[in-house]
Amino acid sequence: MVDELPSGSDIQVAVHAAGLNFKDVLNALGMLKQHAESSGAEYEAQPLGFECAGTVLAAGPTADFSPGDEVIVNHTGLMRRRATVPSAAASPSRPG
Known part of the structure; x- marks a missing residue:
């Protein structure tokens, strides 16, 4: 999957x-799914990597960061290069 430029x-x-x-x-073992289903919640599979450190390459027009800024990110699917x-x-x- 290729990331699109940010907007x-x-x-x-x-x-x-x-x-x-x-x-x-827990995610890889299926325990997040099991927990969600046992509590009656919907479960959507999550890719690995819930946190990362990196450098901003591009930013949308209303983003809080600029290219070159060093950041720590909490999101899903961050076990990738970009x-x-x-x-x-x-x-x-x-x-700062």
């Missing part, structure tokens, strides 16, 4: 490091 407040991030955390393990996410899912990696 609105989305940003495209070059992923330098992605975290594989306990939630990813990801387009809402800028609200990102935080500056260095206080």
Whole structure:
């Protein structure tokens, strides 16, 4: 899947490091699905990588970041080289 250039407040991030955390393990074991179904909730499969650190490559016109900004992102499917996410899912990696 190729990421499209960001629009609105989305940003495209070059992923330098992605975290594989306990939630990813639960997801891979099917336990997130099991928990959702046991509570009566709908479940949608989630790709691995719920967090990453990287550099903004491109930003939509209303994004809170600019190309070159270093960010930490909390979103789904970040176990990849490049990801387009809402800028609200990102935080500056260095206080400014």
